Amino acid sequence: MTTPSKQKRARSFGGGLIPTSSQKTPARLISTSKRADYYKPLETHFQRGKFNYKQIAREKDVAIFEQAWRGSSEPDICWEVVVIRRHSGKTIKGHWVEPSEFYPSSSEWGKYGFTFPNRDKARAKFFEISLEEPKDRKGGELRNGKIV
Numbered sequence: 366m367t368t369p370s371k372q373k374r375a376r377s378f379g380g381g382l383i384p385t386s387s388q389k390t391p392a393r394l395i396s397t398s399k400r401a402d403y404y405k406p407l408e409t410h411f412q413r414g415k416f417n418y419k420q421i422a423r424e425k426d427v428a429i430f431e432q433a434w435r436g437s438s439e440p441d442i443c444w445e446v447v448v449i450r451r452h453s454g455k456t457i458k459g460h461w462v463e464p465s466e467f468y469p470s471s472s473e474w475g476k477y478g479f480t481f482p483n484r485d486k487a488r489a490k491f492f493e494i495s496l497e498e499p500k501d502r503k504g505g506e507l508r509n510g511k512i513v
Contacts, residue, residue, distance in 0.1 A: 404451050405465035413468075418445070422488075426450070427495040429487055432480070444487035448477040448494065 407428075409420040415435055422429040426449045434440040447469055454464040469478035481487035 403464065405463055407449055407466040407468060422491060423449075424491070424495040427491060429491045441482075444481045444484055446479045446481070446487050446490045446494065450477065 407420075411418050412435065417433045417435055418430045419433075420428055421431050421444075428447055428449055430445045430447065432443045432445050449466050449468070451466050452462075452464060455462050469476070474480070479487075479490055481490065
C-alpha cells in the first residue's frame with residue numbers, strides 16, 4: 366500500500382493551463398479614444414432593408430457582396446461592388462460612434478457602389494476598381510467607376 370504524498374500539488378484547471386481568473390483580456394479591435402488608431406471592420410454578412418449581404422471577395426478597400434432578397438425561398442441574386450471607406454469616429458445625436466469602415470449609402474450609389482445582375486460584370490468592375498492606383502479613397506471621388 367502506498368501512502369499519499371505530502372508534497373503540494375499544483376492547482377488543476379479545466380480546459381487550459383491558465384486559471385480563468387488570471388487570463389488576459391483579449392485585445393480590442395477598435396479604439397476607445399477619439400483617435401482612429403483602429404477601425405471596426407465592415408461585417409462580411411449583414412442585413413440591410415429587405416436584403417441579405419455576403420462578402421465574396423475583397424481587395425484592400427474594394428469588395429464584392431452577394432445580395433439576396435430575404436422574402437423568397439429562391440431569391441434572385443445580384444452582386445454589389447463597393448468601395449469601403451472609413452470614418453475616424455463621430456458623435457451622432459450625442460452618442461460617440463467608434464471609428465469604423467462603412468458601406469456606401471444609397472445616395473452614394475453610382476459613385477462608391479454599383480449593382481450588377483451578372484456575376485461576371487461585377488467581377489470585371491471589381492478588378493477595374495481594385496487594380497487602379499488609389500489616389501485618396503478617404504476623400505477621393507469615383508466618377509463613372511474610376512477614382513479621380
